[in-house]
Amino acid sequence: MGKVLEIGISENKSSKIVNVNEVEAIKGKGLVGEKHFKENNKKRIQITLIEIENINHYNKITGTQIPAINFLRNIVTEGIRLNILVGKEFFIGKVKVRAHDLCRPCKNLQESFQQKNTVKELLYTGGLRCEILSSGKIFINDQIIS
Numbered sequence: 001m002g003k004v005l006e007i008g009i010s011e012n013k014s015s016k017i018v019n020v021n022e023v024e025a026i027k028g029k030g031l032v033g034e035k036h037f038k039e040n041n042k043k044r045i046q047i048t049l050i051e052i053e054n055i056n057h058y059n060k061i062t063g064t065q066i067p068a069i070n071f072l073r074n075i076v077t078e079g080i081r082l083n084i085l086v087g088k089e090f091f092i093g094k095v096k097v098r099a100h101d102l103c104r105p106c107k108n109l110q111e112s113f114q115q116k117n118t119v120k121e122l123l124y125t126g127g128l129r130c131e132i133l134s135s136g137k138i139f140i141n142d143q144i145i146s
Contacts, residue, residue, distance in 0.1 A: 004140055030047065
């Protein structure tokens, strides 16, 4: 069992992701206030997660101190291995989600970090892409139960 450590949303592609204490998750649409929120949203972009343990490892091996929120995922988790959840349903607080795919890093993330090996280092540890199966609020410190 893990927990929600941070929550981040970004209104559009040009705005920075910001920390929030809670977010409304809407089944089939995404997170309210998030750039990807829309009717009949693609399953794999409704909500994204990443482990703080992988962020800390990345910062250690690269000698950086990049804040977790800058990794461009909606939910930063602690205490749960996300990769084993691909293809499974689980709860983030009271919100039910299904993990569809690994969330591989992109060149934009690499460029924003001004690092050469971001894509390589985070290829299998960059988080999860999930579908929201039930609506509700997600809060900091919510339990993540698989």
